[in-house]
Every structure is written in C-alpha cells, then in structure tokens.
Amino acid sequence: MTSSSPDRTRTTSPSGPPPECPAHAGAGSTDGLARLFGPEAAADPMGMYERLRAEHGPVAPVLLDGDLPAWLVVGYREILEVAGTPGRFSRDSRTWRWFKEGKVPPDSPLLPMIAWQPVCLFLDGAERDRLRTAVTDSLSHFHHQGIRRHIIRFAHQLTDEFSERGKADLVAEYTEQLPMLVLTQLLGMPDEFGPRLVAASRDMVAGTETSVASNEFIVETLADLVRRKRKDLGQDIASWLIEHPSGLTDEEVWNHLRVILIAANETTVNLLKSTLRMVLTDPRCHASLAGGQMVLPDVVEHVLWTEPPLMTIPGRWAAVDTEIGGQKVEAGDMLLLGLAAGNHDPAARPDPSAPLYGNRGHLAFSSGPQECPGQNIGRAIADTGIDTLLARLPDARLSIPETDLRWVSGWMTRHLTSLPVTFTPGPRHFSASDDGAAGTVPGPGAPSDARDAAAPGSGPAADAPLPPVPPYPSAPPPRSRRSWWGSLRAWLRG
Numbered sequence: 296m297t298s299s300s301p302d303r304t305r306t307t308s309p310s311g312p313p314p315e316c317p318a319h320a321g322a323g324s325t326d327g328l329a330r331l332f333g334p335e336a337a338a339d340p341m342g343m344y345e346r347l348r349a350e351h352g353p354v355a356p357v358l359l360d361g362d363l364p365a366w367l368v369v370g371y372r373e374i375l376e377v378a379g380t381p382g383r384f385s386r387d388s389r390t391w392r393w394f395k396e397g398k399v400p401p402d403s404p405l406l407p408m409i410a411w412q413p414v415c416l417f418l419d420g421a422e423r424d425r426l427r428t429a430v431t432d433s434l435s436h437f438h439h440q441g442i443r444r445h446i447i448r449f450a451h452q453l454t455d456e457f458s459e460r461g462k463a464d465l466v467a468e469y470t471e472q473l474p475m476l477v478l479t480q481l482l483g484m485p486d487e488f489g490p491r492l493v494a495a496s497r498d499m500v501a502g503t504e505t506s507v508a509s510n511e512f513i514v515e516t517l518a519d520l521v522r523r524k525r526k527d528l529g530q531d532i533a534s535w536l537i538e539h540p541s542g543l544t545d546e547e548v549w550n551h552l553r554v555i556l557i558a559a560n561e562t563t564v565n566l567l568k569s570t571l572r573m574v575l576t577d578p579r580c581h582a583s584l585a586g587g588q589m590v591l592p593d594v595v596e597h598v599l600w601t602e603p604p605l606m607t608i609p610g611r612w613a614a615v616d617t618e619i620g621g622q623k624v625e626a627g628d629m630l631l632l633g634l635a636a637g638n639h640d641p642a643a644r645p646d647p648s649a650p651l652y653g654n655r656g657h658l659a660f661s662s663g664p665q666e667c668p669g670q671n672i673g674r675a676i677a678d679t680g681i682d683t684l685l686a687r688l689p690d691a692r693l694s695i696p697e698t699d700l701r702w703v704s705g706w707m708t709r710h711l712t713s714l715p716v717t718f719t720p721g722p723r724h725f726s727a728s729d730d731g732a733a734g735t736v737p738g739p740g741a742p743s744d745a746r747d748a749a750a751p752g753s754g755p756a757a758d759a760p761l762p763p764v765p766p767y768p769s770a771p772p773p774r775s776r777r778s779w780w781g782s783l784r785a786w787l788r789g
C-alpha cells in the first residue's frame with residue numbers, strides 16, 4: 296500500500312479494514328471517496344485514476360452509481376493478478392455482497408453490465424470453459440484474408456456515400472458503421488441485416504422510446520439466424536457455434552452471438568475513432584506513416600496503450616477473503632479492472648514518452664483466461680478499415696481545429712463525438728447503378744457452393760472487385776421502454 300493518507304493506511308491494515316471503510320461498511324457510506332459515475336470522472340477520467348493511484352496505490356476504493364462501494368484496480372501488475380486468478384476473483388456477479396444484501400435497486404444503471412446471465416462472461420469453472428471454448432474456437436476459424444475482404448468491401452461502400460462530396464463526418468459516416476457491417480458478415484447474416492443492425496444499435500444508443508423494439512429486433516434476428524443455420528450450416532460464427540462439440544442449445548448460441556456483438560462493436564468503433572484521430576492529427580504519426588517508419592498496425596497498438604477502447608471493466612468478485620495491492624479485500628467485494636490506468640502505470644511504463652511501436656504488452660484486451668478472444672478481428676477492422684479509407688481520401692484533413700474535437704466519457708469508455716474532415720472529392724468505387732445489387736457475399740439462402748466461395752480464406756483475393764451492400768432499410772417500429780441492451784449501450788457510450 297502506497298497511500299500517504301492516514302485514513303487510507305488504516306483501511307489497508309493487515310488486521311482488516313476499519314468499520315468506516317466504505318468498501319466494507321455499507322452502501323451509502325461515502326467517506327469522500329471518488330465516484331466513478333460523478334462529474335469528476337466524466338471530465339477527466341485519467342486525471343482521476345492518477346489521483347487514486349497517488350492516494351491509495353494500485354487498488355483504490357471507489358463508489359459506483361448509488362454510492363455502492365467497489366475496488367478499482369489501477370496497477371498493471373495487480374490487474375494481471377486479478378484477471379489471471381479466477382479462483383480468487385470470480386466472474387459470478389451473483390456473489391456480489393450488495394446483490395445478496397438487496398442493496399442494488401432494480402433500476403440501477405449497473406444492472407445492464409453486471410446482472411447475471413447464463414453466458415461465459417458470468418461463469419467460472421467447467422461450464423464457463425464449455426461456453427468460452429465454443430466462442431474462441433468459432434472466432435479462430437477466420438483467416439485474416441477472408442476478414443479483410445469483407446472489411447475492404449464495406450469500407451469502399453461507406454466511402455462511396457461521401458467521396459464525391461469532399462467533406463464528411465468520419466465518426467457518424469464511417470467509424471460507427473463499419474464494425475457492425477463486418478460483424479454481421481462474420482456472424483453469418485445476409486447483407487441486408489448489417490445496416491438494420493447498425494440502425495437498431497444506434498437507436499438504442501440514443502436511448503429513445505424505440506430502444507425496446509430495437510433490442511427485440513436484434514434478439515429476434517439472432518434467434519431466427521440460429522433457426523435457419525441449424526437447417527443449413529455455413530462458414531460463419533453462428534454455424535460454428537451450433538456445430539461445436541460443446542453442444543450449445545439454440546438459446547445458448549444466440550445469447551453468445553449477442554455477447555459477441557456487444558463485446559465487439561462498441562470496442563472496435565472506439566478503436567477506429569481513436570486511431571483515425573491520431574492519424575489525422577498527430578504530425579509524427581502522419582509523417583512516419585508517409586515515411587514508412589511507423590506502419591498503421593503500430594499506430595493501432597499505440598492507441599491500444601494510450602486510449603484503450605474500454606477504460607474500465609467491471610466483472611470480478613472476490614471469491615475469498617484476500618489481499619491485493621496492499622488492500623484487504625473481502626469475499627463478495629467487487630473489483631473493476633482499470634485497463635487505461637494500468638496501461639499508464641509508472642511501475643510498468645516508467646517512461647511514458649518511450650515509443651511503443653509493435654509492443655502488445657498493453658491491457659486493452661485484458662489478460663488471463665478471459666482475455667478478449669476477438670482481438671485480432673478488432674485489430675483487422677481498425678487497420679484495414681483505416682488503410683482503405685486513407686487510400687480513397689489521401690489528403691483528408693480535419694476541418695476544425697483539433698482543440699474543438701469533443702469527447703463523451705462514461706465510466707467505461709471515452710469516445711469522440713465527431714471527426715469532420717475535408718478532402719479532394721473523388722469518384723465512387725462502385726458505380727451508382729450497383730446500389731442494391733444482390734451480388735453481395737451470399738446469404739443463408741444462397742446455394743452452398745456460393746457460400747463456400749464466400750467462406751473466410753477461401754473467397755476471392757482481398758483486392759478483387761467487390762459488390763456493394765444494399766441501402767439502409769427503415770429502423771424498427773417505435774415502442775416505449777428502454778431495453779437492457781439500450782441501457783447497456785447508452786451506458787457504455789456515456
């Protein structure tokens with residue numbers, strides 16, 4: 296424990312925490328602790344993490360929404376320890392003391408992230424291994440070349456929407472669209488579902504009265520996909536989950552497809568935004584990209600160190616009374632992994648200005664047995680998506696001063712709201728008459744030889760001419776309540 300505060304020193308006494316310690320005393324006992332949901336955190340999350348590190352050391356007591364106490368792990372080594380020892384730090388949210396004591400209100404904004412569900416995210420032991428193996432095996436079927444082909448096609452399709460205009464908002468028109476379009480292909484959906492899922496998820500992000508309908512649309516779409524894939528398997532995540540020797544039920548399959556969508560989309564959108572901003576605004580990066588000193592994958596890795604798409608993740612609960620980072624943690628305490636703070640831990644990175652090119656030692660994908668299984672897909676979307684965009688708009692530049700860029704922070708993420716650029720207008724990649732053409736990557740109804748031709752790694756070369764995707768269909772019908780999914784995404788995005 297490195298705290299200089301006498302009170303904090305007492306909270307970390309090896310003989311156990313004093314009764315007034317908020318992490319143990321009870322919900323509502325705030326004791327001047329930092330609030331992860333407060334205005335201070337939203338205004339300057341990194342500043343808050345550093346203050347916590349200075350005051351408490353690598354593991355700091357914090358307050359969540361409703362002043363529910365938890366521990367925020369800000370030390371690099373301690374994050375590895377928590378993530379790497381599931382026997383001490385469980386994924387099972389049902390063990391949280393405040394759940395057991397009925398202190399978490401039914402409308403708590405924490406629930407979307409931590410309410411227990413029967414998916415690998417919330418399980419330990421053999422059952423978790425059964426489901427996690429199915430997910431990791433299914434994701435690892437893809438070959439880089441096959442994924443690149445989808446990314447390039449959608450990247451061109453999106454760029455066509457603004458290339459003749461000479462200006463665009465690359466957040467709304469590019470980075471927020473591309474990952475979901477690619478993901479729907481990987482999941483095994485027909486093309487027309489990509490734009491619909493983007494529309495549905497954006498609707499939920501807005502937290503509107505139609506968000507319940509949007510959630511239902513996504514669940515029904517995934518459940519329907521599983522039903523159809525059961526009859527006609529393909530080369531996609533849905534089919535590989537169905538076929539997996541772990542023997543998932545239909546409900547387990549679509550629940551995990553939903554987990555993949557949640558885990559993959561928002562994170563990859565944020566990675567694309569931050570990397571693109573760096574490419575557009577950082578002169579060293581610009582110069583080195585042009586000069587060949589720093590390739591785009593290095594920039595992506597640099598961003599994963601400096602602005603990880605998820606700053607903080609919840610999801611570990613002490614399984615036993617234990618000690619970490621000098622703090623006495625009791626069974627049932629909740630721990631959050633401060634991935635951004637860990638990446639900036641001076642104990643791990645004494646010289647923050649030292650080049651990080653190619654160094655993959657960051658915590659952006661977490662670590663240990665739960666480490667993100669889709670990280671190479673996320674990297675590929677960011678890398679190839681930006682590469683393709685810059686090839687189309689080589690002279691793109693910010694159309695506002697960099698200081699006018701705006702971020703929105705939640706307790707888990709911090710992301711850009713817009714990235715307006717200007718560039719020399721250029722021609723479309725697909726001719727306008729191609730719009731709505733049916734000759735896209737074949738969907739579930741297509742003959743299996745056509746599907747096989749589109750299988751990852753077995754399709755045309757990545758630079759082969761690719762057909763466009765159809766225009767956006769209309770959004771789902773309006774309803775009135777906010778959904779679990781909607782709350783989750785709204786919460787993730789601040």
Ligand code: HEM
Pocket residue numbers: 378415416417427430434554555558559560562563566603604605608610659660661662664665666667668669670672673674
């Ligand atoms: C570049 C963007 C991405 C980042 C920064 C990221 C980061 C993370 C993090 C921090 C976790 C939590 C690990 C833990 O609890 O210790 C996670 C879990 C997960 N991610 Fe990613 N992710 C990204 C992209 C993706 C993609 C593209 C996919 C799938 C195609 C994916 C699938 C998953 C899944 C299924 C989990 C849950 C794993 C489990 O609980 O066992 N992620 N990700």
